[in-house]
Amino acid sequence: MDFDFTEEQLMIQDVARRIAQEKIAPSAEHHDRTGEFPLENIRTLGENGLMGIEVPTEYGGSGMDPISYVLAMVEIAAADAAHSTIVSVNNSLFCNGILQYGTEAQKQLYVRAIAEGREIGAFALTEPQSGSDATAMRCRAIRQEDGSYIVNGKKSWITSGPVAKYIVLFAQTDPAKGAKGITAFMVDTAKPGFFRGKTEPKLGIRASATCEIELQDYVASPEEVLGKEGEGFKIAMGVLDAGRIGIASQAVGIARAAYEASLSYVKERKAFGAQIGSFQMIQAKIADMKCKLDASLLLTLRAAWKKQQVETKGGRFSTEAAVAKLTSSEAAMWIAHQAVQIHGGMGYSKEMPLERYFRDAKITEIYEGTSEIQRLVIARNETGIR
Ligand code: CAA
Numbered sequence: 001m002d003f004d005f006t007e008e009q010l011m012i013q014d015v016a017r018r019i020a021q022e023k024i025a026p027s028a029e030h031h032d033r034t035g036e037f038p039l040e041n042i043r044t045l046g047e048n049g050l051m052g053i054e055v056p057t058e059y060g061g062s063g064m065d066p067i068s069y070v071l072a073m074v075e076i077a078a079a080d081a082a083h084s085t086i087v088s089v090n091n092s093l094f095c096n097g098i099l100q101y102g103t104e105a106q107k108q109l110y111v112r113a114i115a116e117g118r119e120i121g122a123f124a125l126t127e128p129q130s131g132s133d134a135t136a137m138r139c140r141a142i143r144q145e146d147g148s149y150i151v152n153g154k155k156s157w158i159t160s161g162p163v164a165k166y167i168v169l170f171a172q173t174d175p176a177k178g179a180k181g182i183t184a185f186m187v188d189t190a191k192p193g194f195f196r197g198k199t200e201p202k203l204g205i206r207a208s209a210t211c212e213i214e215l216q217d218y219v220a221s222p223e224e225v226l227g228k229e230g231e232g233f234k235i236a237m238g239v240l241d242a243g244r245i246g247i248a249s250q251a252v253g254i255a256r257a258a259y260e261a262s263l264s265y266v267k268e269r270k271a272f273g274a275q276i277g278s279f280q281m282i283q284a285k286i287a288d289m290k291c292k293l294d295a296s297l298l299l300t301l302r303a304a305w306k307k308q309q310v311e312t313k314g315g316r317f318s319t320e321a322a323v324a325k326l327t328s329s330e331a332a333m334w335i336a337h338q339a340v341q342i343h344g345g346m347g348y349s350k351e352m353p354l355e356r357y358f359r360d361a362k363i364t365e366i367y368e369g370t371s372e373i374q375r376l377v378i379a380r381n382e383t384g385i386r
Helices: 007-034 039-047 066-079 081-101 104-115 175-181 232-268 280-313 318-343 354-363 371-383
Strands: 121-124 140-143 149-159 166-172 182-188 194-199 210-220
Touching: 007 039, 007 066, 007 081, 007 354, 039 081, 066 081, 066 232, 066 280, 081 104, 081 121, 081 149, 081 166, 081 182, 081 232, 081 354, 104 166, 121 149, 140 166, 149 166, 149 182, 166 232, 175 182, 182 210, 182 232, 232 280, 232 318, 232 354, 280 318, 318 354, 318 371
Parallel strands: 121 166
Antiparallel strands: 140 149, 149 210, 166 182, 194 210
């Protein structure tokens, strides 16, 4: 076991840290307050290879490994979680599935534009009446005689939906087959039959745009099917395994920012004639925050390492990804909560970023599979009982 990072991994971490500190952190409060989509910063991240970190260079990416992805995501999330949500969806949910299941033409068309940061991608699985129970989707794609599909249905909570050029979308092609009757499609948002619905007013990650989308007699050509008909659920679940490593990294980044702010504050702030860091009740909080933060980072790196092993040796990394996401998201929520408490009134004030970390941390326990779903995945895989 080697706890050292390679030169390449340190290099991408450095690039991400520089952009995060110079461009993202100074505008984080503005983006949180206004909800404005940070297009300029996303372009900068794309130009520096951070929108396709694991994408091979022949498709416009950086050709780096999953550990590099974790390191970059942590830096971006520590500066602003909303930016890291956009980075994560493009890298994990959009590019991963196309790289694994797409044709050469699909990789050139869809992956390149997103990896270079010229366009934004999205992932549409959730529907108004189906979130955790993803196979209960109603969006329907009916195959025509010429091999094309007519797609009708609504999808909700689509991260980057308001700005996405392309969307990986899942629809039922054979409802009688349940999970095996779902197919993945590449949707071009400029084509007729694609509509955007209401934008979600969110508690946190406010600069990451989220909306409903609707397809009305949208025609998908055979070239726009990702993988084979009926393979959609497997693609969605595999992509979410990778996505969960991204969200775990995001949670680590938010937790680190909240922890570091607390560490400085307990050394500066005085009460009863002493630094508050000298009080045992504060020391206990700092120690517990540090333990949870380190455990989260290490489990997230382990999941990334396992993903890399699986890429060459086969198998799955579902359990490792779920363990990392569950541990890191609950740690981020707890650490952000403690950070607000340590800062007292200032933690509750919008003059400091603690309340933003607290609001942003919450989503990591919800999207890309709630904490309850992560527990279900882990327990099913451990016990073999379904
Ligand atoms: N990789 C590959 N295949 C998988 C898989 C995985 N990780 N997980 C399941 N499958 C396969 C199974 O092997 C099974 O196939 P076989 O019958 O051939 O074995 C098939 O898929 C069906 O699996 P299940 O019976 O386990 O399916 P289920 O209906 O019980 O659901 C679930 C399982 C874990 C609950 C799943 O529905 C799930 O993960 N739900 C949560 C959905 C989710 O994470 N949504 C997030 C939305 S996206 C989002 O938030 C993005 C954003 O905008 C940021």
